Structures are given as structure tokens and as C-alpha cells.
Amino acid sequence: MSIIQLNNVSKIYNPDTIPVYALNKVNLEIEEGEFTAIVGPSGSGKTTLLNMLGGLDLPSEGKILINQTDLQSLSSKQLIDFRLHNIGFVFQDYSLLPVLTAKENVEFIMQLQNRSKSEYEKRAMELLKEVGLGERMHNRPSKLSGGQQQRVAVARALAPKPKFILADEPTANLDSKSTNDLLDIMKKMNKESNITFIFATHDQRVIDKARRVITIDDGAIVKDKINTAIA
Amino acid sequence: MIAAISWRNVWRTRLRSLVIIMAIAIGLTGGVLSVGVFNGLAEQKMRTAIDTQTAHIQIHQKGFTDDYDIHYFLKNPDNILSVIEMDNRIKAYSTRTISELMIRTANGSAGVQLLGINPEAEKSISTIWESVVDGAYFEGIKRNPILISQKTADKLKVRVKSKIILSLLDTDGNAVDAGFRVVGIFKTSSSMFDEATAFVRQEDLQRLTLMEGVNHEIAIKVNDPEEVTPVIADLKSNLSEDLQIESWKEVQPELAYISDMTGQMNFLFLGIILFALAFGILNTMLMAIFERVKEIGVLMAVGMNKMKIFLMIVFETIFLALIGGFIGIIISASLIIWLGNQGINLSVVGEGLAAYGVGQIIYPQLSGAFYLQLILMVFFTALFSSIYPAIKALKLKPIEAIHG
Ligand SMILES: Nc1ncnc2c1ncn2[C@@H]1O[C@H](COP(=O)(O)OP(=O)(O)O)[C@@H](O)[C@H]1O
Ligand SMILES: [Mg+2]
Numbered sequence: 001m002s003i004i005q006l007n008n009v010s011k012i013y014n015p016d017t018i019p020v021y022a023l024n025k026v027n028l029e030i031e032e033g034e035f036t037a038i039v040g041p042s043g044s045g046k047t048t049l050l051n052m053l054g055g056l057d058l059p060s061e062g063k064i065l066i067n068q069t070d071l072q073s074l075s076s077k078q079l080i081d082f083r084l085h086n087i088g089f090v091f092q093d094y095s096l097l098p099v100l101t102a103k104e105n106v107e108f109i110m111q112l113q114n115r116s117k118s119e120y121e122k123r124a125m126e127l128l129k130e131v132g133l134g135e136r137m138h139n140r141p142s143k144l145s146g147g148q149q150q151r152v153a154v155a156r157a158l159a160p161k162p163k164f165i166l167a168d169e170p171t172a173n174l175d176s177k178s179t180n181d182l183l184d185i186m187k188k189m190n191k192e193s194n195i196t197f198i199f200a201t202h203d204q205r206v207i208d209k210a211r212r213v214i215t216i217d218d219g220a221i222v223k224d225k226i227n228t229a230i231a
Numbered sequence: 232m233i234a235a236i237s238w239r240n241v242w243r244t245r246l247r248s249l250v251i252i253m254a255i256a257i258g259l260t261g262g263v264l265s266v267g268v269f270n271g272l273a274e275q276k277m278r279t280a281i282d283t284q285t286a287h288i289q290i291h292q293k294g295f296t297d298d299y300d301i302h303y304f305l306k307n308p309d310n311i312l313s314v315i316e317m318d319n320r321i322k323a324y325s326t327r328t329i330s331e332l333m334i335r336t337a338n339g340s341a342g343v344q345l346l347g348i349n350p351e352a353e354k355s356i357s358t359i360w361e362s363v364v365d366g367a368y369f370e371g372i373k374r375n376p377i378l379i380s381q382k383t384a385d386k387l388k389v390r391v392k393s394k395i396i397l398s399l400l401d402t403d404g405n406a407v408d409a410g411f412r413v414v415g416i417f418k419t420s421s422s423m424f425d426e427a428t429a430f431v432r433q434e435d436l437q438r439l440t441l442m443e444g445v446n447h448e449i450a451i452k453v454n455d456p457e458e459v460t461p462v463i464a465d466l467k468s469n470l471s472e473d474l475q476i477e478s479w480k481e482v483q484p485e486l487a488y489i490s491d492m493t494g495q496m497n498f499l500f501l502g503i504i505l506f507a508l509a510f511g512i513l514n515t516m517l518m519a520i521f522e523r524v525k526e527i528g529v530l531m532a533v534g535m536n537k538m539k540i541f542l543m544i545v546f547e548t549i550f551l552a553l554i555g556g557f558i559g560i561i562i563s564a565s566l567i568i569w570l571g572n573q574g575i576n577l578s579v580v581g582e583g584l585a586a587y588g589v590g591q592i593i594y595p596q597l598s599g600a601f602y603l604q605l606i607l608m609v610f611f612t613a614l615f616s617s618i619y620p621a622i623k624a625l626k627l628k629p630i631e632a633i634h635g
Pocket of ligand 2: 046048
């Protein structure tokens with residue numbers, strides 16, 4: 001059973017003035033444990049698609065089911081809560097809270113879930129060790145490199161135990177070494193813990209590591225390919 | 232952690248936060264100092280009036296204070312005094328015989344309320360003996376001494392030892408002229424009281440008005456000003472219903488009014504200052520939110536609900552305001568305590584103050600309860616000024632905020 005299911009999803013911006021068909025009747029299923037890249041040129045609709053998958057925006061037409069939940073059936077309050085418990089986000093510019101340390105950034109999201117102190121402290125430390133930042137967890141983001149911040153962001157995205165992680169251009173601001181480190185970490189989590197990752201990217205380094213590559217152009221899926229060469 | 236985030240957010244744009252914090256601190260210091268002075272003025276006016284004019288409690292025959300008709304004298308003074316003597320909350324009392332009359336000299340005349348007093352007993356309830364600026368308090372003149380105010384002396388152009396004529400009516404309604412000699416000249420901080428009052432020995436006034444042994448008034452001081460009300464209640468239950476037993480507030484309602492009004496004006500005044508500060512706080516918070524649009528969008532995206540975002544902004548505003556409030560209160564409370572001992576010399580405007588009924592040195596004062604109320608006011612100001620920015624933050628849409 002798929003964790004994500006899109007049926008005829010369209011997104012039209014400015015429907016009343018100059019309509020932009022950012023997504024056009026997209027049908028898509030994503031299974032648990034995928035490591036998938038959504039690729040396409042700039043303006044092709046990758047971010048729009050990710051926003052739909054993340055419940056940050058609702059489609060103009062069609063239906064989105066995440067774990068059998070129809071996102072359109074949720075109130076805006078329920079939607080925020082749904083995101084908190086089901087979807088992990090990684091952003092291009094890391095977007096950590098600058099006033100919190102690495103550890104606090106990871107803990108905070110679990111506090112929002114009302115987990116116990118002992119639980120979130122333990123998990124935050126484990127996750128930061130996993131992304132290789134055990135030594136830097138008491139640093140604030142401004143004291144960390146971009147690559148390190150993005151690894152904290154991955155730890156934060158994983159902390160609430162979401163069903164999948166959405167990462168929009170996560171490597172766009174990173175150098176090769178940081179990109180490779182980050183990808184290795186995510187790949188390892190994907191293999192060992194079966195965590196689902198979905199990227200929007202046009203970074204070849206990411207595409208090369210993806211097992212499934214979905215290409216979109218002009219808001220429509222033009223290619224959907226499994227790369228069997230990748231484990 | 233929301234409160235921790237709010238607290239740290241206060242210090243992110245340190246300079247901007249410090250500017251508004253100092254604005255609050257300075258605004259409050261100015262406000263509190265002024266309020267302390269107003270309060271000190273009102274307190275001093277009240278205390279002066281109690282010490283020189285009203286004492287704490289006055290007893291009259293009912294009807295006497297309507298138009299000071301000398302026939303409304305106390306019917307059974309010995310009984311009243313024995314009840315007073317028995318109440319150990321009462322510190323002292325003095326009996327008075329009162330007559331409204333004209334003082335005449337070659338240079339003019341003045342209408343006064345003449346208080347016939349027992350000089351020694353009067354000392355125990357009034358500080359008028361300390362207010363004698365020339366001559367002496369009933370010393371040095373044997374026959375018919377009179378104590379008049381500086382004002383009256385100036386008006387009638389008389390000095391100590393000058394002779395003046397009192398024109399009064401005796402109990403049978405006959406006009407009587409009697410010669411008195413100025414024994415002393417007094418000056419209190421209330422020019423209104425000074426103008427209208429003169430003192431003679433009680434027995435002199437009783438003899439002239441043919442009212443031997445007659446008292447019109449008993450003025451009482453209690454040990455603890457808080458006990459005025461219960462003491463009056465007990466006196467009323469133990470004494471005849473013919474008596475009018477009043478507190479200083481009833482004797483001079485304007486005094487109580489001034490003290491109430493001062494309290495209300497003070498809070499209004501501080502309210503206006505805080506209201507103005509509220510806009511500064513609001514502006515600071517709007518700027519903070521404007522700068523953090525993206526950050527707030529991310530928080531919403533990852534699952535921070537509106538309630539928590541709202542709280543985060545309200546907390547930050549409250550921290551900002553309370554820091555300013557505490558600094559302001561520490562500065563102003565220290566100043567008030569220091570000036571309260573030192574006094575502020577306002578002799579520049581001394582004449583105006585005398586008309587108001589206080590001396591030239593003002594001792595600002597404020598109670599602990601006042602500061603508590605002030606902190607509460609600061610708190611609610613912060614709450615008030617946080618609402619608009621917080622609502623503004625809630626209106627942000629995560630995708631728009633993130634992609635700016
Ligand atoms: N908020 C918006 N309002 C109007 N048009 C938008 C908005 N967001 C995106 N678009 C348009 O939708 C299309 C897809 O954009 P986007 O999903 O951001 O593409 P990508 O992420 O692949 O670069 C583009 O033509 C873009 O201009
Ligand atoms: Mg994009």
C-alpha cells in the first residue's frame with residue numbers, strides 16, 4: 001500500500017487573472033522506503049509538487065491521500081498537526097531556529113509533539129550522533145557550516161518519526177563534500193531504517209544516488225524511472 | 232521551550248530591544264517620579280491638615296457646624312470626656328469653644344473663626360504651637376492674649392503686643408467689644424486656614440460670651456490613623472445620638488477627595504504613559520515579526536500550531552516590557568526612597584504650594600502596593616501591544632513565508 005497517492009492533481013496559480021498551471025493532472029504513487037528524486041528544469045513544478053505532498057498547499061483539483069488520509073478533509077489546524085506527526089521537512093537554506101542550539105532545534109519539534117523530556121533528549125542525541133554532529137550539538141546554527149546545519153535539519157526532520165521526508169533542493173547551497181556526506185547519511189538511514197526520502201532537485205549528484213527518478217516538465221510527469229543499478 | 236525561544240529572541244536584535252527597554256524604563260521613571268511627587272503633595276496636605284486643623288476626630292453637638300451658632304454647645308461634656316478617657320486607642324484630646332467674629336484695628340477688620348483653646352491640651356493634638364513665627368505661644372501676655380496668623384497680622388497691620396478689638400455676640404445676643412493683645416503670630420502651610428483662624432484662651436472666650444464651662448468641639452487624635460473608623464463607631468455607640476462624631480474626612484471632605492482624586496489621576500497619568508509606550512512596543516514587535524516572516528513560516532510548516540506561535544510572540548512582548556518595567560521601577564523606586572528622605576525643595580513655587588496647603592519641601596512617596604499595581608499595568612500593556620503583532624504573525628501562510 002502506498003504512503004502517498006496523487007490522483008489527477010492540478011495546481012493552478014492565479015486562476016482569476018493569468019492562470020499558471022504549475023501542476024497538470026499529476027498521478028503518482030510513492031511507497032514506503034523509496035529514495036526518490038523529482039527532477040526537472042527550474043519552473044517545472046517541483047516545489048509545487050512537494051508543497052502538495054507536504055500539505056503546505058492544497059491542490060486546485062484532484063485528490064491527495066497520505067497514509068489513506070485525504071488532506072483536503074482536514075481543517076487548517078488538523079493539517080498543521082498532521083504535518084507535525086507525519087511529514088519531515090528539509091529546506092534549501094536549512095531554516096533552523098537561530099536562537100536554539102543544534103540539540104534544542106531537534107528537541108523542540110518533539111516538544112511540539114508533547115513527548116517526555118527524557119524521550120526527546122535521548123532521541124535528539126542519538127539523531128545528532130547519527131548525522132555526525134555528536135560533538136557539536138550545543139552549538140547554535142551560526143557556529144555550524146552549511147553542511148552541518150543541513151545535517152541538523154535532517155535530524156530535526158527525522159525526530160518526530162514522520163512517514164516520509166520531503167527535501168526541496170537540499171544540496172543547492174552545499175559544496176561537493178558536504179553534499180556527499182549528507183547524501184551518504186540519508187542513504188544509510190534509508191537502507192538501515194527504511195526511511196522514505198523524496199527530493200526535489202536538479203543536482204546531478206542527488207539524481208545519481210536516487211533509486212527512482214521522476215521527471216516533470218511544465219507541471220506534468222514526463223518520465224518515471226527506477227534505477228535498478230542503485231541498491 | 233517556547234518561553235526560552237521568546238526570551239532569546241528578545242536579545243537577537245539587541246540594540247533595538249535595548250532602545251525600547253530604555254524607553255519603557257525612562258517613561259516609567261518619569262511617570263513614577265511625578266506620581267510620587269503628586270502623592271507626596273496629597274499626603275502632606277492631608278497630614279498638615281490633620282495636624283493643624285482637623286485632628287483625627289471631632290465631636291460637636293448636632294447642628295453646630297451648620298452655621299456655628301454658639302447655642303449648640305456640647306450638652307454633657309464630662310460624660311463625653313469620661314468615655315474618651317476610657318478608650319486607650321485615643322492618644323489625646325482637646326476641648327474648644329468657638330465663636331465667629333470680627334477682629335478690628337484702626338487699620339481694618341477681618342472675620343475669623345476664633346478658637347478658644349486650652350493651650351496645653353491643644354499642644355497634644357495640634358502642631359499650631361510649632362507654627363508660631365513671632366512672639367510666643369500664649370506666653371508673655373497675661374490679660375486676653377490672642378494668637379493670630381501672619382496673614383491676618385499683615386492685613387490688619389499689627390505686630391506682637393499690638394492691641395486689637397474683638398467684636399462678638401454673647402449668649403444673650405448682646406454685642407460685646409473686648410480688647411485683646413497679640414501674643415504670637417503663626418503661619419501654617421495653609422494660607423486658607425491662616426486667613427480664617429485665630430486662637431484665644433478658652434476661659435477668656437467663655438467669660439466674654441457668658442458661656443462659662445461651655446465647649447463646642449472636642450478634637451481627638453488616635454494612636455494609629457487606621458483606627459479612626461472603629462474608634463468613631465465605638466464612640467457613637469457609647470455616646471448620645473445628639474452628637475455629631477466625625478472623622479477628618481467628614482470634617483474636610485475635600486481632603487479625602489484630594490487623596491482619592493490623586494490616586495485616580497496618578498493611574499490615569501501612568502495609563503497615558505503606558506499607552507504611548509504600547510505603540511513603541513507594538514512597533515518593535517512588528518519589526519521583529521517582519522524580519523522573521525520566513526522563520527515563522529518554517530515553524531508553521533514543520534508543525535508548530537497557531538496557539539504556540541501566538542504564545543511565542545506574546546511572551547517575547549511581555550519579556551521586553553517587563554525588563555523595561557523592572558529597570559524603570561528599580562530606578563524610580565530608588566529615586567523615590569532617596570527623595571522621600573531628602574525632600575525636594577520647591578521654594579521657587581512655594582507661594583503656590585502654600586495656597587494648596589503644604590510646605591515648600593515635598594517628600595515624594597509611594598507604597599509597595601503601587602509598584603505591584605504598576606507591574607501589573609506594564610504586564611497588561613505588553614499583552615495589549617502583543618495582540619496585533621501576534622495576529623499578524625498568524626496570518627502568515629507557510630509556503631508564502633518560506634519562499635518569500
Ligand atoms: N505562488 C505562486 N504564484 C504564482 N505562480 C507560481 C507560484 N509559485 C510557483 N508559481 C509558478 O508555478 C510554476 C512552478 O513553480 P515551482 O513549483 O516553484 O517550480 P520549480 O520548483 O520546479 O522551480 C512556475 O511557473 C512558477 O512561476
Ligand atoms: Mg523549486
